[in-house]
Amino acid sequence: MSGPESEPGREPAHGSSGVPTDLSALNRRRRTPLTARQISTRELSNSLFTELTHPDTSDARRIDCRDELVRLHLPLVDHCARRFMNRGEPLDDLVQVGTIGLIKSVDRFDTERGVEFSTYATPTILGEIKRYFRDKGWAIRVPRRLQELRMSIGAVTGDMSQELGRSPTPREIALKLGVSVEEVMEGIESANAYSTLSLDAGDSGEDGQSNSMLDTLGMDDEALAHVEIRESIKPLIEQLPPREKRILMLRFFRGMTQSQIADEIGVSQMHVSRLLNRTLAQLRTSLSEVS
């Protein structure tokens, strides 16, 4: 752990004019842990931040301050993490990622802003924990940059479909987001790696390899060649959940585009794409089981 502001070779100048008069008092307080324990967390936090950001504080002392600030606010992380208990992730893991959020908050906190540190840190810690949940939802580890890009593509696609009356082209999206067409394509590609856990679990291949949804569509499926099997698809379609069945019907019988279906059902185009892919894959799997 190294201080973010540490600049070796640049020792603070002596006798800087901006030294608050209470600095010596503050230092004295720091050297007497007994009194330190008596003052409230808030005061201690404030004085530590003052010391951390003060130009006269040595690098070594800065690192100490930072460590102490992090340690001081660990109960806040614990509190935040507990709000996400019983959601399938161990509390320890949540505390760990939450702590990363806390460290980030300590590094980024601006004492000039006039807000309490805990006010500032709580959303960052919560954000980090939520991101952890979001990351966990991906079957393949996709870089966060791409995940975020995918989300902005999703949002922009919805808006632009409204404006244009059709789904946008990658170039149009790229212009809107200020990224390149290649990046848009990357983002879209990464969307195909997003899947729920159950979907992933149902997909471990017969050869022991687990495939992503990306792989399953082009699967070599001999069973489908048989007419009897085609007949057996009818009951399978009947068994589909209503929404999946509806999407399938809208897409292949009414010839609607994914964006149109998205509007009709009230979900995003990407979600329709996923559901369609999943449904087709499911049908395929069920068919091969029948044979």
Add this chain to the structure above:
Amino acid sequence: MSNSPDVELRLPAESAYVAVLRMTTAGLAARLDFTLDDIEDLRMAVGEACALVLEHSDPGGDLHATFDLSDGSIRVAVSADTTVDTDPDEDSFGWQVLTALTSDVRTSREGHLNWVSFTVRSSIAA
């Protein structure tokens, strides 16, 4: 197939490489300013066409793909080496999906290659 396709790709005839082909197709369609919906259709169609040709493909053979790009439309043809002389089953699920998503779906035989080709047009083509 047409005399000289704009893009040609040869991959191992394994379903794992179909993902690569789908991605490449999407990239080409993006260059042609296809909409996301068109690209998604195209991607799905390529997957289904590959499933059709890979069904009777020789293990260890090649998967061939050619693309003809024009303004507002893209014609894709895929084939795989095969010793079995059968056309893709037009009753199959994959065929149904393919004909629903694309136009001019055709099959042809060229030596030991079974081709499936189709066209997807951009929905914003003039």
